[in-house]
Amino acid sequence: MQERADRIFPVRKGQWEEEGQSIILLRKKSKYKILRKLWGEYFRIHLDEIGSYTWKLCDGSLSLLQIAEKLEEEFGIEDALKRTETFLLSLYRGGFLDFKMEEK
Numbered sequence: 001m002q003e004r005a006d007r008i009f010p011v012r013k014g015q016w017e018e019e020g021q022s023i024i025l026l027r028k029k030s031k032y033k034i035l036r037k038l039w040g041e042y043f044r045i046h047l048d049e050i051g052s053y054t055w056k057l058c059d060g061s062l063s064l065l066q067i068a069e070k071l072e073e074e075f076g077i078e079d080a081l082k083r084t085e086t087f088l089l090s091l092y093r094g095g096f097l098d099f100k101m102e103e104k
Contacts, residue, residue, distance in 0.1 A: 005065035005081060007102040010058040010088050014096045015042075023052040025096050045094075050075055054087060058097060064088065 015026040025045040047055055053074065057067045064085060072080035091097040 005068070005085070006063045008064040009060050009062065009100045009102065010064060010067065010091075011060040011098045011100055012055065012058045012096070013098050016055070016096075021049070021052060023047045023055045025055075025091075025094075027095070050077070051087065054084065055091075058088070058091075060100060063102075 017024045017026065023046075025047065026042040027045065028041065029043055050071065054067060054071065057070060062070070065081065067088075068081040068084040071077050071084055077083060088097060088099075092099065
């Protein structure tokens with residue numbers, strides 16, 4: 001994976017808020033306006049300290065490998081590349097993140 005991780009660049013998408021150092025991802029509860037009035041506008045997904053730090057790095061300027069290296073340096077995370085990949089894939093599947101690829 002490491003040979004490709006330096007060519008994959010995560011890019012945030014969707015709506016989110018910052019509260020202090022924490023990130024809250026926002027997802028509409030329904031596409032129907034009337035249901036959003038009943039249930040509220042958004043689901044609010046709170047990221048922990050490491051998730052928030054990772055999210056802030058996903059601006060498209062750093063590769064997956066660079067993000068994992070920063071997490072390893074900042075938090076001492078073991079197996080940082082695999083854990084970062086797993087977290088970012090879950091954000092991608094949730095519609096909060098895209099990946100851009102750099103060609104060799």
